[in-house]
Amino acid sequence: MKKPWWMSAVAYQIYPRSFMDSNGDGIGDIRGIIEKLDHLQELGIDVVWISPLYKSPMDDCGYDISDYYAIDPLFGSNEDMYELIDEAKKRGIKIIMDLVINHCSDEHEWFQKALADPDSEEAGYFIFRESKDGPPNNWRSMFGGSVWENVGGDRYYMHCFGKKQPDLNWENPKLREKLYEMIRWWLDRGIAGFRVDAIIHIKKDQDFASRPADGPDGMCGLQGWARNTPGIDEFLAEMRDKAFAGYDADCMTVAEAPGVPEDKLHNYVGDNGYFSMLFDFTYSEINFWGRGWECARPMEDIPVTELRDSIFKHMSEATRTGWTAVYLENHDYSRSVNKYLPTGDQRDYHGATMLATLFMNLRGTPFIYQGQEIGSTNINFNSIDEVNDISTHNNWKNWTEAGLPLEQKMAGLQYSRDQNRIPMQWNGGVNAGFTTGKAWLPINPNHTEINVEAQRNDPNSILSYYKRLVKARKESAVAEALSFGEFVPALLEDGDIIAYKRVGEESQALVINNYLKAEHKVTLPCGVKSVVVSNYDDVAVDGNVLTLKPYQAVVFEI
Numbered sequence: 246m247k248k249p250w251w252m253s254a255v256a257y258q259i260y261p262r263s264f265m266d267s268n269g270d271g272i273g274d275i276r277g278i279i280e281k282l283d284h285l286q287e288l289g290i291d292v293v294w295i296s297p298l299y300k301s302p303m304d305d306c307g308y309d310i311s312d313y314y315a316i317d318p319l320f321g322s323n324e325d326m327y328e329l330i331d332e333a334k335k336r337g338i339k340i341i342m343d344l345v346i347n348h349c350s351d352e353h354e355w356f357q358k359a360l361a362d363p364d365s366e367e368a369g370y371f372i373f374r375e376s377k378d379g380p381p382n383n384w385r386s387m388f389g390g391s392v393w394e395n396v397g398g399d400r401y402y403m404h405c406f407g408k409k410q411p412d413l414n415w416e417n418p419k420l421r422e423k424l425y426e427m428i429r430w431w432l433d434r435g436i437a438g439f440r441v442d443a444i445i446h447i448k449k450d451q452d453f454a455s456r457p458a459d460g461p462d463g464m465c466g467l468q469g470w471a472r473n474t475p476g477i478d479e480f481l482a483e484m485r486d487k488a489f490a491g492y493d494a495d496c497m498t499v500a501e502a503p504g505v506p507e508d509k510l511h512n513y514v515g516d517n518g519y520f521s522m523l524f525d526f527t528y529s530e531i532n533f534w535g536r537g538w539e540c541a542r543p544m545e546d547i548p549v550t551e552l553r554d555s556i557f558k559h560m561s562e563a564t565r566t567g568w569t570a571v572y573l574e575n576h577d578y579s580r581s582v583n584k585y586l587p588t589g590d591q592r593d594y595h596g597a598t599m600l601a602t603l604f605m606n607l608r609g610t611p612f613i614y615q616g617q618e619i620g621s622t623n624i625n626f627n628s629i630d631e632v633n634d635i636s637t638h639n640n641w642k643n644w645t646e647a648g649l650p651l652e653q654k655m656a657g658l659q660y661s662r663d664q665n666r667i668p669m670q671w672n673g674g675v676n677a678g679f680t681t682g683k684a685w686l687p688i689n690p691n692h693t694e695i696n697v698e699a700q701r702n703d704p705n706s707i708l709s710y711y712k713r714l715v716k717a718r719k720e721s722a723v724a725e726a727l728s729f730g731e732f733v734p735a736l737l738e739d740g741d742i743i744a745y746k747r748v749g750e751e752s753q754a755l756v757i758n759n760y761l762k763a764e765h766k767v768t769l770p771c772g773v774k775s776v777v778v779s780n781y782d783d784v785a786v787d788g789n790v791l792t793l794k795p796y797q798a799v800v801f802e803i
């Protein structure tokens with residue numbers, strides 16, 4: 246097996262607007278990231294993915310890019326970015342950027358030219374259609390409403406996401422070349438790769454025909470005709486060969502790619518796959534699979550076996566085919582302690598560290614999302630006005646139009662993507678140490694207790710526990726197994742725990758997580774040599790019986 250650096254790396258995601266503000270305008274920036282690099286180094290991070298920093302009108306907080314080559318002044322300058330790359334490098338940390346190439350911003354000069362002149366070269370970079378009576382088809386955008394937007398007369402353009410995010414026309418070879426050129430330009434600036442945004446949408450079924458409605462709005466979702474659509478492979482293979490090839494030794498690419506069919510996974514992440522790894526959504530959307538936020542299920546309504554089986558399904562598929570990325574959180578979801586722990590246990594140290602143990606030892610490159618390492622929780626949003634996120638506002642509008650009761654809308658609001666975008670909690674002081682000005686989103690009042698400063702020197706903090714987990718992947722007796730080993734499910738007959746083995750060439754580990762907030766006995770499936778990490782000091786093994794404490798997690802060397 247080839248072992249590129251990113252297989253044994255631990256990654257960290259920064260949402261730059263909310264990480265650290267260096268100039269008091271209430272919005273995080275690149276100099277703020279530089280100030281906090283030591284925190285990442287102490288945690289043991291090898292690579293940082295930063296959500297988009299490029300020039301943008303910020304309709305979708307930077308996922309709407311108006312200039313791929315420039316850093317947005319809100320975040321700093323290109324020089325700041327190069328300095329960040331250097332400063333990170335000094336600490337052994339690589340930087341990967343977000344690559345948003347399914348769409349750009351309607352304020353990008355390409356789109357402006359396309360609008361001004363339907364015969365321009367740039368008009369061919371987008372998906373324009375003529376239609377006399379309303380939108381050209383009934384496809385529903387990811388943020389709700391039609392994918393089509395009228396620009397006067399019969400002319401419409403397509404957007405899978407927001408109106409200010411026109412989709413790029415990947416059928417156009419000139420456009421594709423422009424994108425590859427830009428990708429290489431950034432790689433030449435010393436970044437170590439990309440997280441590739443919404444990439445499963447780049448191929449559209451060229452019939453652009455309406456499909457049977459799947460909702461009361463008369464529209465249909467994008468699955469199959471503008472999401473994981475046949476023909477996408479040609480584009481992805483070309484991008485691998487023309488954009489990433491030649492940077493192989495260093496370049497790490499992680500695709501945001503939910504719903505790739507198992508028989509195609511190999512093309513994505515197998516030998517010579519399009520990407521190094523991908524983000525799958527199966528388990529991360531377990532609380533609202535097939536439903537909206539307004540109908541989300543709390544963890545007490547989700548059988549542990551259902552969570553286990555969906556994690557294991559992706560693990561075994563990915564193990565059969567190649568590599569993957571594992572994560573508890575990102576900027577599109579609410580906090581993991583809220584999602585994966587029953588109501589009331591969000592502040593439970595053992596609950597949070599059990600989740601950490603469960604995820605950090607799966608087979609794949611682990612991504613820690615900012616704040617996760619201190620057990621950050623959701624905030625209570627009191628009103629839609631406290632929220633910035635475009636998708637939350639769209640949802641709210643749709644719920645209102647559908648006549649949902651206020652109580653249900655407020656419940657749905659608590660799943661807003663802004664839960665994970667409120668500022669990082671650095672200390673217990675004013676604005677959680679994030680800014681000296683007024684933060685762009687509310688500060689979680691619990692920052693007085695949950696913050697980096699308070700946890701940094703406390704050996705019993707969630708932060709210290711994360712450090713131990715990261716270290717176990719690098720320096721423990723089972724480091725090789727935890728980084729590279731095969732994934733083997735264990736103790737499947739016990740529906741209250743989630744357990745698995747990692748079987749390496751040099752070592753083997755057994756990871757057991759008690760999902761019950763109660764003592765629980767299990768019969769060990771094999772002999773154990775030593776405890777590598779546990780969230781309790783005491784691990785009670787008697788013969789082959791292990792008595793787990795509430796939410797106890799243990800990594801054994803076996």
Ligand code: GLC
Pocket residue numbers: 305308309345406442443501576577
């Ligand atoms: C991805 C991003 C999300 C963004 C969307 C459109 O899903 O993670 O934040 O809104 O793409 O770019």
Ligand code: CA
Pocket residue numbers: 266267268269270271272273274319
């Ligand atoms: Ca700032």
